[in-house]
Amino acid sequence: MAWLSMAAGAVMVLFVLRDVFHTLWHPTRHGGLSRLIMMSLWRLSARLGARRRPAGLAGPLGMVAVVAVWAGTVAVGWGLVYWPHMPERFSYSERLVPGEHAGPVDALYVSLVTLATLGLGDIAPTSGWLRVLAPVEALVGFVLLSATVAWILGVYPALARRRALALRLSHVRRSRATAEALDSDGGAALLDALASALSVTTVDFMQYAESYYFYDGDENTSLPRQLGHAADLARQAGRARHPDVRLSASVMRTALEDLAAVLDARFLRTGGTPEQVFAAYGADHGRAA
Template structure:
């Protein structure tokens, strides 16, 4: 029975490590614990129907929730590994009575001290395999901290690129760009630049799918609200007489199709054309 509890704890740790791996280093469309947390918050506080001011917090709160889940899972899992072996498998300081410090709370205390690499020393592993397991937990704690910092440093530049693209599209719309103005090398360059930027957003949504659950706001920084104008430009430019413009329009249309495919496959699950998927994307981000 003791070993069964330890195996359950080890299984919890492995589940957390698997989720960490698939969230940061091998994102998949099949989701995991982190995707469940992010999606749950998004559905709980959808744009347009959320409590005032709470919508913009869904992404950051989701990330905090995921990190807390990872840390709690690792700490509780390792506590279950240690608990059946208290007090025999541990050495206690002279000020502690081993029989009085062998409960689940004490096991959790030991786990938290080790995962945080505090090294207080009042309770230390004494049994052979426990002396190996404890440093492994410390390494997992250090890896968790490093992964969290890397996640934050990766996801916010992705959000900046998405919002920059939205502003660029908005600037083109406010400039009153007309189809005849696209009949030039400059028009082709504009369309080609949009295609490149949309491709980067596709890569960001694939590498950091959690970025989808960050609300860009109701203004010009919302890609969901502005992407329709890029689709209109691609449709208009396909009829241009300038060969370079037609080629750039085809590339922009292909980039928009790829974006719609990513949104459909990973987030929206809307069966329809690329235009319908982009419309569903705008609706999901609060655009009416």
């Protein structure tokens, strides 16, 4: 029974560490726990309907939930490791009766105190390998804290870049640039800048997949609302006489296709054309593309 509890605890801790690794430092489809929580909250908010949907909260609440699950799972896992060895291999303060503080709740308490690096000391391991294991848990707690900060510092700049791209596309749309204005060196430079921003956004969706589950409520900063105009702009510029403009339009179309491929492979799974993917992207974010 003791080995079963310890094995289960070790598996839980390793599972969370693996998920943290794949979420932050090696983003792949294998980081399933964080993606599952974010996606579940996103779909739940979508089912509430447009009026009851907590706009803008699904992403932040999802991140809070992921961090809470990470920390909670690690705490329970380490508690399962400690529990079989209580009270024999732990020392207790004078006001505590060891036999009365050797249950699963007490093991979880020791784990939480160690994970949070509080070091209260009223219950502490005395066995050699447990005394080594406790500081390791404290290091894991520090890793989780650092991971949370790194996640926030990565996701929110990615959101800012995405919204800046949408706002830039909105500027072009509202300026009502004519075909003659686009058919120039300035038009080629504009298309190059937009293609570059689209490429950065594509990388952001691959590196910080959780950023997809953040809702952009304002029309001018909502990328799902502006991608249709980006596609129209690339088609219009593709008919220009200026060779540099046609080249830039081709690069921009390729950037849009790459973005659609990432959105479809990781989130939407429509198997359709870029136009269909962008329409599904807009619908998933509560807007018509």
